Amino acid sequence: NRENLRQLLLQLDDRGYKAYRDIKGSYQFTDFTLIIDRVQGDPFATPSQIRVIAPQSVAGFPTQLYQTPAREIALRDYLTRKFDSVVKNFSSHRGTGNSGLIAITYVGQSVLERTCVFVTDKSVEVRFIVGLPGRGRSISGRQAGEMLCEDIPLIVNQALKYSSLNAKAIQDHVETVEDAEWLRQELPKRGLVAFIPDGAILPRTSGVDDRPLSDEAVPFQSPPSLRVKFTCPNRGLVTGMGIAKGVTLIVGGGYHGKSTLLRSIELGVYNHIPNDGRELVVTNPAAVKIRAEDGRSIASVDISPFINQLPQNRSTRQFSTTNASGSTSQAANIIEALEAGTELLLVDEDTAATNFMIRDRRMQQLVAKDKEPITPFIDKVRQLYTDCGVSTILVMGGSGDYFDVADIAIAMDNFQPQDVTKEAKEIALKYRTERLKEGGDKFGSINPRILLPESIDPSRGNREVKLKVRDVDEVVFGTEEIDLASVEQIAERGQLRAIAEAIVYAKRQYINGESALPEILDGVMGDIESKGLDILSNLPEGDFVKFRRFELAAALNRLRSLKVK
Ligand code: ADP
Numbered sequence: 001n002r003e004n005l006r007q008l009l010l011q012l013d014d015r016g017y018k019a020y021r022d023i024k025g026s027y028q029f030t031d032f033t034l035i036i037d038r039v040q041g042d043p044f045a046t047p048s049q050i051r052v053i054a055p056q057s058v059a060g061f062p063t064q065l066y067q068t069p070a071r072e073i074a075l076r077d078y079l080t081r082k083f084d085s086v087v088k089n090f091s092s093h094r095g096t097g098n099s100g101l102i103a104i105t106y107v108g109q110s111v112l113e114r115t116c117v118f119v120t121d122k123s124v125e126v127r128f129i130v131g132l133p134g135r136g137r138s139i140s141g142r143q144a145g146e147m148l149c150e151d152i153p154l155i156v157n158q159a160l161k162y163s164s165l166n167a168k169a170i171q172d173h174v175e176t177v178e179d180a181e182w183l184r185q186e187l188p189k190r191g192l193v194a195f196i197p198d199g200a201i202l203p204r205t206s207g208v209d210d211r212p213l214s215d216e217a218v219p220f221q222s223p224p225s226l227r228v229k230f231t232c233p234n235r236g237l238v239t240g241m242g243i244a245k246g247v248t249l250i251v252g253g254g255y256h257g258k259s260t261l262l263r264s265i266e267l268g269v270y271n272h273i274p275n276d277g278r279e280l281v282v283t284n285p286a287a288v289k290i291r292a293e294d295g296r297s298i299a300s301v302d303i304s305p306f307i308n309q310l311p312q313n314r315s316t317r318q319f320s321t322t323n324a325s326g327s328t329s330q331a332a333n334i335i336e337a338l339e340a341g342t343e344l345l346l347v348d349e350d351t352a353a354t355n356f357m358i359r360d361r362r363m364q365q366l367v368a369k370d371k372e373p374i375t376p377f378i379d380k381v382r383q384l385y386t387d388c389g390v391s392t393i394l395v396m397g398g399s400g401d402y403f404d405v406a407d408i409a410i411a412m413d414n415f416q417p418q419d420v421t422k423e424a425k426e427i428a429l430k431y432r433t434e435r436l437k438e439g440g441d442k443f444g445s446i447n448p449r450i451l452l453p454e455s456i457d458p459s460r461g462n463r464e465v466k467l468k469v470r471d472v473d474e475v476v477f478g479t480e481e482i483d484l485a486s487v488e489q490i491a492e493r494g495q496l497r498a499i500a501e502a503i504v505y506a507k508r509q510y511i512n513g514e515s516a517l518p519e520i521l522d523g524v525m526g527d528i529e530s531k532g533l534d535i536l537s538n539l540p541e542g543d544f545v546k547f548r549r550f551e552l553a554a555a556l557n558r559l560r561s562l563k564v565k
Pocket residue numbers: 202203204213216217218219220252253254255256257258259260261412415
């Protein structure tokens with residue numbers, strides 16, 4: 001119990017830091033169980049992993065707050081944020097290195113399923129890290145006792161008991177997420193791929209601060225012709241702009257809010273916290289942001305719908321490179337998204353390769369088709385919809401050639417959308433582009449690749465599995481670094497943590513030299529869906545965050561060692 005732990009820590013005082021490993025185990029406190037799962041080896045190492053499990057008889061959360069999956073995830077998210085704000089008051093420097101640190105996994109503006117908090121009928125469980133205090137290499141036992149035996153009960157009281165929390169804020173959190181989830185499920189019934197509600201605040205504080213821009217933000221206002229209405233389960237009537245299936249163009253002058261709108265749509269695959277400004281912006285969950293990404297590696301991707309007859313007669317049906325160009329990387333990103341099952345492509349001219357997007361009449365005249373390997377996106381975007389059922393939302397302020405292939409054109413004007421479809425179509429008739437159509441009448445089929453297990457190796461030196469994650473940009477996988485800086489729909493570092501483990505899991509369970517990538521993704525995602533993220537590790541980890549199949553595929557696809565059959 002608590003007194004045993006305190007006594008133990010006092011006995012350890014001044015001994016070598018490694019002796020802390022004796023405290024591993026489970027302790028019964030008055031209100032909860034404290035479990036020490038992993039003990040750090042020195043004060044500078046990754047802090048120790050701790051769990052608190054409080055029975056519902058103590059925690060006291062009403063069932064309605066967690067009875068559906070959406071509500072449960074929202075409540076867990078709320079408690080994560082609450083725990084984070086409470087432990088900040090207790091976390092302090094108490095010696096060398098991380099001594100005195102108490103922290104829960106980092107969370108941003110999204111509401112995601114994470115392994116730091118669980119809520120069931122029986123209990124509330126929280127996983128967090130503690131920097132066990134030391135002076136140099138020796139144990140500060142008394143201070144450790146204060147942290148574990150005094151502070152943690154206070155933290156539990158303040159952060160995990162329903163009676164001490166703001167019931168209204170929790171209700172709002174849960175209901176907002178439920179409404180967003182509901183809206184996302186309604187989209188296909190209305191033939192939509194995205195919805196942006198009136199009043200939404202899309203711009204962010206800064207490029208490095210994802211919170212809403214406060215004062216100067218112009219709230220979103222839908223154009224009447226694109227306005228749709230929903231009656232949400234909690235909030236009731238919500239109006240806003242619906243973006244239908246097909247090809248949608250977002251045009252407008254520079255700095256008028258095009259990219260900001262697209263960015264909100266990209267992240268609309270996730271739910272957001274109340275007052276984020278984008279909490280009811282919802283997007284088809286199979287939406288994938290596509291961009292150019294020169295320098296990435298590509299493993300046997302059939303990019304022939306877009307690129308053919310490369311110099312030196314290199315095949316593009318099984319195109320591999322260690323250093324892709326802007327256009328080949330963008331082509332591969334699209335084909336890989338299709339292979340993984342995307343239903344909506346999101347493209348912004350700011351991050352697209354120009355020669356991949358457009359090729360006008362004059363250039364067609366100067367450089368004959370047999371000298372140009374690239375069939376531009378403009379000739380494929382409609383086929384993607386008619387042949388593959390995949391919609392596109394495209395930000396394009398720089399070329400009116402796209403008027404011919406768009407179903408809808410939305411102009412951003414002073415951060416407000418206007419429906420300019422009619423004008424764009426009239427202009428397209430009046431000023432013909434005289435372009436020649438390129439690349440044939442069919443998009444062609446996607447042949448899923450079969451991954452070779454021996455090409456995916458997480459080992460390094462004498463370690464069977466070596467994984468490390470840097471921010472949302474990079475995974476160290478064995479001896480390789482997977483660069484995910486251009487995979488823009490990764491919202492939290494914990495998603496990368498989980499993706500790294502998921503690759504190892506996939507290799508153990510599904511990558512056998514016979515299964516194609518979509519089956520592998522189905523297998524891993526299905527297991528996580530039915531058994532939870534904890535299947536990805538042996539020890540209970542507190543910093544796994546739910547990810548999508550598309551980001552798992554993106555990580556696999558960027559593994560430089562990857563080979564396919
Ligand atoms: P574009 O892609 O059309 O060039 P951006 O979306 O990059 O424009 O927006 C330009 C700037 O305007 C950014 O700093 C962005 O944060 C800001 N901004 C975007 N939308 C709004 C809005 N609704 N209210 C206020 N500022 C906005």
